[in-house]
Amino acid sequence: MNKTRVISILAAVDVIGVLSHGTLGCNIYMFDNNRSNGSTGQGTEDLKTMITFHEHKSVELIWNVVPLEPEVFVEITELEIDKEYVEVDQYVYEGSDITYWRGRVLKPFDRLVYRLFIKAGNKKEVFIQTCELVGRVVKTK
Amino acid sequence: MSQQVTVDIIVDIQAAIRENSLENNIYLIDNLRDYGSEGEGTNRLVTNIEGGYWCDYSQSYDVVLNWMCVSLGSLPSTLPRNYLKSRSEQLFAQLKHESDKIENADGKVYNLNIKTLNLFGQPLTADEYEEDSLSYLYPQISDITGEAVDEGVIFPAQYGTPISIKDGWYWSATVDTAKKGIYKYTLHITLFKRKKNMWIPVQLTHDAWIKVNNAPQRNGFTEAGMGILPIV
Numbered sequence: 001m002n003k004t005r006v007i008s009i010l011a012a013v014d015v016i017g018v019l020s021h022g023t024l025g026c027n028i029y030m031f032d033n034n035r036s037n038g039s040t041g042q043g044t045e046d047l048k049t050m051i052t053f054h055e056h057k058s059v060e061l062i063w064n065v066v067p068l069e070p071e072v073f074v075e076i077t078e079l080e081i082d083k084e085y086v087e088v089d090q091y092v093y094e095g096s097d098i099t100y101w102r103g104r105v106l107k108p109f110d111r112l113v114y115r116l117f118i119k120a121g122n123k124k125e126v127f128i129q130t131c132e133l134v135g136r137v138v139k140t141k
Numbered sequence: 142m143s144q145q146v147t148v149d150i151i152v153d154i155q156a157a158i159r160e161n162s163l164e165n166n167i168y169l170i171d172n173l174r175d176y177g178s179e180g181e182g183t184n185r186l187v188t189n190i191e192g193g194y195w196c197d198y199s200q201s202y203d204v205v206l207n208w209m210c211v212s213l214g215s216l217p218s219t220l221p222r223n224y225l226k227s228r229s230e231q232l233f234a235q236l237k238h239e240s241d242k243i244e245n246a247d248g249k250v251y252n253l254n255i256k257t258l259n260l261f262g263q264p265l266t267a268d269e270y271e272e273d274s275l276s277y278l279y280p281q282i283s284d285i286t287g288e289a290v291d292e293g294v295i296f297p298a299q300y301g302t303p304i305s306i307k308d309g310w311y312w313s314a315t316v317d318t319a320k321k322g323i324y325k326y327t328l329h330i331t332l333f334k335r336k337k338n339m340w341i342p343v344q345l346t347h348d349a350w351i352k353v354n355n356a357p358q359r360n361g362f363t364e365a366g367m368g369i370l371p372i373v
Contacts, residue, residue, distance in 0.1 A: 006274040010213055029182045033153045033213040043168045043182025062260050064217040068149050093262040098219050
């Protein structure tokens with residue numbers, strides 16, 4: 001049976017901070033639910049998500065963004081990542097207008113940098129957050 | 142008009158349940174990073190509260206602390222509150238499945254009348270995915286206790302709200318800013334682990350701090366303060 005591991009990555013954005021400062025820097029906190037398997041940088045802008053490659057397991061990723069305060073808008077409008085290694089697409093949660101990004105890891109890598117394009121509040125400007133995926137191969141005996 | 146402070150509590154649910162501890166699986170953020178709070182995004186948050194006082198040293202305005210749980214490992218909190226319910230109604234008709242159940246702290250089992258979904262908003266398919274595609278029920282705060290409450294620095298209570306992403310309830314506290322100092326408080330958080338189609342509560346705690354400062358209330362235009370009205 002080909003089991004799939006799903007790793008959640010979350011961007012928490014201080015939208016009021018972004019609107020006051022005009023920058024995303026210092027107003028975004030990145031998390032994933034893979035700290036126990038080696039991800040580092042939780043709660044910072046330097047999240048390095050650990051992806052473990054097993055022979056008979058596939059890996060999927062899901063990206064979500066939430067604002068720190070409930071009454072404001074934030075969305076990931078684009079996700080730029082090397083298509084050769086991770087195939088991504090944007091989806092809508094059925095029956096809502098909330099979007100998420102889902103990615104399928106195609107083949108192993110050592111290190112993959114990707115960029116999140118984020119819209120916050122009513123600003124037309126798009127902000128960019130650069131993050132990393134770190135790969136590790138585990139051989140089953 | 143009160144100064145509203147929001148403390149976001151981000152929980153890595155799977156890891157916290159597995160380790161039976163929030164210590165390495167919780168991250169706290171407040172909206173006062175530029176105003177003196179320390180430990181943003183870590184498990185050690187010190188929220189800096191700036192109070193104000195009039196010339197007679199009475200408190201001049203309220204500061205209100207609000208807590209919000211965010212889950213790493215669930216559908217996002219930006220979805221409307223009734224999302225699971227309305228999706229479940231569609232799915233019960235199509236799939237003829239049973240509703241999920243929940244075990245209360247007193248051991249009684251209740252029907253949740255929802256069908257749990259996966260992280261992509263779709264019904265769970267048992268074979269294809271390991272359990273980490275499951276969308277966990279949101280962490281709930283069941284109480285706030287500790288030094289900050291005992292000393293009368295914060296007065297926490299649970300309030301009802303129509304705001305969808307707060308799931309109907311949220312914890313909020315007014316702060317007595319006359320009590321300068323650093324005070325600890327304990328968050329009592331309930332996570333839910335899954336066994337077949339039943340959700341079982343896991344009660345955990347975690348500490349956070351507030352640092353209370355105060356300064357004389359100043360006239361925003363003239364910078365004058367510490368005199369009786371009109372402040373000139």
